Amino acid sequence: MAYSVIDTGQSRSFPAAHALMQGATHALTQGVAAAGDVVVVIGADVARGLASIKDRERKTAIVLELGTECLGVHTGESRGSEGSNVLGFARFRLGAAEPTKLVELVKQPNTAPAALAAAKKVFEDAGLAVAVCNDFPGRIVDRLIRPYLNAALRRLDEGLASADDMDTTLKLGLGYPEGPIALLERTGLAAHFDVSQALYEALGDAAYAPARRARVAKERAKRA
């Protein structure tokens, strides 16, 4: 499938060379008309990338990299009937760790089925696993794991168990490859604070309020 990639710079999903860029018919920078049926816009300024695409409605799909924002921020919303050939995506990544193979592909209530299928195929052909979700804060993974990680930090403070015993329990009991405390140490507590705080503001659920240890790490990162 012919597709283009518009790179607006500082992509969290694709910080380094990847098969997605290598397989593109055209790798473009912003301000240049995109060719092909599907246009993937990556980087920190996808709004500008989207604005640069001519004849948008003639594309099968336009896929925008999302941060913590909803796709509706870029497309607008209308009475629950929004949806077009524009989708969102994020390749899941925990803090400073390398991006995973998982792409969360975001649709709206009336997203064109052909646009969804084409976008999914572009990512899958690049060796990525795609999970489709609707347009909600945190999508799937952040929505599920941030309360779990906050709870682990809180329970560590409360003395439920040692960090090692908590990690061992989750690894041996549930087959997780890594316990929550080791995972946060590896990927960064300050980065967890950023995502968790954004979700707390979006959802208003106390389970997303960053735990004390994440707040401390964020404060220390600011002072460094």
Place this chain on the structure above:
Amino acid sequence: MAGIRTVGVAGCGTMGAGIAIVAARAGFRTLVYDTRAAALEQARKQSEAFFAKSVERGKLKAEQVTAILSNLTSTTRIEDFKACDIVIEAVFEDLKVKHALFAKLNGICPPQTLFASNTSTISITEIAGGSGRDDRFVGMHFCLPAQLMKLVEMSPGLNTSEASFQAAWDFCKALGQTPVKTRDNPGFILNYFLIPFNNDAIRLVESGVAEPAEIDKAIKGAMGYAMGPFELLDLVGMDTQLLLCEAMHGLTHEPHAACPPLVKRMIAAGHLGKKSGRGFHVYKDSKMFGA
């Protein structure tokens, strides 16, 4: 563990039968008690089948199995626990039932016998409070299936003596298990995290964030988990998830521990999980894990 030679297991449901296998396999004389003779007989057959499989897989030799099975006996008479150095309780998750059992055992077992509970949700201190020997009482929560899972969450109650906890800890290691110490807290570590996590996944479906299969795919792909939350919930069963939620939420009142309404609707519709052929996923067979 020099002081413990004979192990009593009270209750021969899935957990009790598994714990008995672990104890007998580790070389302890193991006595399983249940009021239901048919349940004891069924557990005996399951144990024999498990050990036969272990021989087939080369994990045990036939002569070892003969010795293990000679260590493993059962009884419908609770008085037979008088010879036990430790009794591990694995009966229904009901405080009154557990208190009644331990009160009887306290009159039967010698003073030095340690009492342990395999509860997954009820406070160890509360159970110990009705045992007559709360200083010699510990929590030993094995994971399902006990005969395959190494983890044991071990909790002291408020009045558990250090010597009793240490003796139970050493015994756990002698079983070949991996103990972790946790405070006496509803759900200990595992269920404290797992029950809300699974409920949150169900609420994502309720609120239209994504379909179960997509959520499973996302969690496995992003976190490297062997199973997605809905694959696990289908194995656990909606009826069990409801019981776990009721126990946890009843004790903690934490909103994320409350059972999502969808679970109750699925139970009403007969969508219990793998065992009924349909839960969040649809199954062609209903074989249980390891069968």
